[in-house]
Amino acid sequence: MVQSSTSSGTFRLRPLLFIATVVAVAAVAFAYTAGWLSPHRLTPKKIVAGLAPPGGPALGHRRNHAKGICFTGTFEANGDGSALSRATVFARGQYPVVGRFNLATADPNAADAMVRVRGIGIRITTPDGQEWRMAMIDAPIFPVSTPQSFYELLTASGSKDPDAMKKFVSAHPEFPTFVGWAKSAPWTGSYAEERYNSLDSFLFVDSTGATHPIRWSIVPTAQPVPISPDELAKRGPDFLEQEITQRVAAGPQRWTMVVTVANPGDPIADPNKAWPSDRRTVAVGTLTVQQIEPERDGPCLNINFDPTVLPSGITTSDDPFPAARSAAYSRSYNSRTAEASYYPGTATGAKQ
Amino acid sequence: MTTSRKRFTAPQRLLHWLMAICILSMLFIGVGMVSTVTPKYLTLVQIHKPLGIAILVLALIRLALRFVYKAPALPPDLPEPIKLAAELSQYVLYALMIGMPLIGWGMLSAASYPVVLFGSVHLPSILPVSPSLHTLLWRAHHYLAFAFFAFILMHVAAILFHKLIRNDGVFEAMAPVLTRNQPK
Numbered sequence: 001m002v003q004s005s006t007s008s009g010t011f012r013l014r015p016l017l018f019i020a021t022v023v024a025v026a027a028v029a030f031a032y033t034a035g036w037l038s039p040h041r042l043t044p045k046k047i048v049a050g051l052a053p054p055g056g057p058a059l060g061h062r063r064n065h066a067k068g069i070c071f072t073g074t075f076e077a078n079g080d081g082s083a084l085s086r087a088t089v090f091a092r093g094q095y096p097v098v099g100r101f102n103l104a105t106a107d108p109n110a111a112d113a114m115v116r117v118r119g120i121g122i123r124i125t126t127p128d129g130q131e132w133r134m135a136m137i138d139a140p141i142f143p144v145s146t147p148q149s150f151y152e153l154l155t156a157s158g159s160k161d162p163d164a165m166k167k168f169v170s171a172h173p174e175f176p177t178f179v180g181w182a183k184s185a186p187w188t189g190s191y192a193e194e195r196y197n198s199l200d201s202f203l204f205v206d207s208t209g210a211t212h213p214i215r216w217s218i219v220p221t222a223q224p225v226p227i228s229p230d231e232l233a234k235r236g237p238d239f240l241e242q243e244i245t246q247r248v249a250a251g252p253q254r255w256t257m258v259v260t261v262a263n264p265g266d267p268i269a270d271p272n273k274a275w276p277s278d279r280r281t282v283a284v285g286t287l288t289v290q291q292i293e294p295e296r297d298g299p300c301l302n303i304n305f306d307p308t309v310l311p312s313g314i315t316t317s318d319d320p321f322p323a324a325r326s327a328a329y330s331r332s333y334n335s336r337t338a339e340a341s342y343y344p345g346t347a348t349g350a351k352q
Numbered sequence: 353m354t355t356s357r358k359r360f361t362a363p364q365r366l367l368h369w370l371m372a373i374c375i376l377s378m379l380f381i382g383v384g385m386v387s388t389v390t391p392k393y394l395t396l397v398q399i400h401k402p403l404g405i406a407i408l409v410l411a412l413i414r415l416a417l418r419f420v421y422k423a424p425a426l427p428p429d430l431p432e433p434i435k436l437a438a439e440l441s442q443y444v445l446y447a448l449m450i451g452m453p454l455i456g457w458g459m460l461s462a463a464s465y466p467v468v469l470f471g472s473v474h475l476p477s478i479l480p481v482s483p484s485l486h487t488l489l490w491r492a493h494h495y496l497a498f499a500f501f502a503f504i505l506m507h508v509a510a511i512l513f514h515k516l517i518r519n520d521g522v523f524e525a526m527a528p529v530l531t532r533n534q535p536k
Contacts, residue, residue, distance in 0.1 A: 012516075012517060015512070015513075015516035015517050016517070018512070018516065019509050019512045019513060019516065022508060022509070022512065023505050023508065023509050026505060026508070027505065029380075030379070030380065030383060030501055033380050033383050033384040033387075034383040034384065034387055035384075035387035035388070041387065041388065042388075042389050042390075043387050043388065043389065044386065044387075044388075044389055047389060088472075128472065129466070129474060129476075130466070130472055130474070131466045147389050147390075302463070302464055302481050302482075302483060303464055304463065304464075304465070306465075308394055309465065309466060311472065312471045312472035316391070316394060320390065320391055322394070323389065323390060323391040323392075323393045323394045324389035324390070324393075326393065326394060326397075327385075327386075327388065327389045327393045328389065331386075333463065334486075334487075334490055336483075337463070337483035337484075337486050337487050337490075338483075338487040338490075338491075340483035340484065340487075
């Protein structure tokens, strides 16, 4: 069956060169795809590294929103969301929730009064096994307009150059809008008194297949009581966790989920731009927080509140942030789970 | 496990080339998606999961066909070390084709992610949520992906060696169509 082997002693260079070329071209294409030949590509690794404080990240913890506390509860849909989205989570009914109140800081031991932005992570599970995960903050807009600008903000704020932030601000006129909120908005003394916003725009897909660009918020039923950061500092570095634990133990805390529908022409792709306040809103249900649990051994510890984990009926929009957040959250999750032994008190990891 | 046939059967050849496209795409998608934060990231992840499961299913079908139809014998004049390498590499490739999707599935399960294939279709979790298990599987998935690509490069180099230097019929055994200078 063999027609010809190499005639002995003849070294055939050309086919060997051809083989080497094929292998080399494939290897270079692979390296290019992996970003090894593109040092300027914005990677999840760069964003996560940019979040780290000068002394390095807190091992075993989320790379941002590192300080937090778990909760469980329910989302009770009133059925009104079904006109906008066919997701089962909007069908009238009650669905279990695991969530996490948190502070937007890379330091899990930060004092509450030192952190301006507060957040909430929520996972709603429907009986068909689908999940809707979200991570929202109490700011009404995001500090910048694009993931690239966010990376530049991280780089500037961590820079030793005293003019770095000044340069950043002059190049990003959208940033002062956020600073204006940070400086003027009242602080509260409770996670339960905050309104949390999706900021990013998503698309709701209705039963006819039509898409509706939306954002959503959860609006507290608790009355916000303003408090100065100084007063909050006096109550102790971990006051917010103590307060929410006592508050929920005394009675469940509720938020109304309100969906805002964009008008044509509203900025979908830029979470730094608020939509006009007269946009149509639909209250779609109620989030009830029933039990608080410490993060250590708590049900939220091993959950990545990746905002792109969406049920059928909700998709991402032209907003570039959810993809960037998903990529960065994933890297953060991979890092912190590999460092689980550093997480205080959980040598063997947490229960589910 | 050999047959007197000179070539793999048509279904085996079809599966081989279909899977070659799937697996190469898969490796490029995988290495590309973890290096970007653009919206391409989500698109690539959404392809990666169902394609991985498709490869798992195809690999199992292919393994069954291999047991039924077996493989053509290697040329008798092939030096023993090369014969051994050829046979071992097939075990490795089958192990990777079946193992990588399972490791990926297990990794997502151990991290408490839903394994969404498309729309509302998702797979059950196959492992308990565990940071240590997730870390083990994530590392395996990561390093084995590079090993897989390296193996494919060797596989390509080897088959080109068979075709261009030895011209011994090994390439023709799996070629999608018969080339003109096929061995007698």
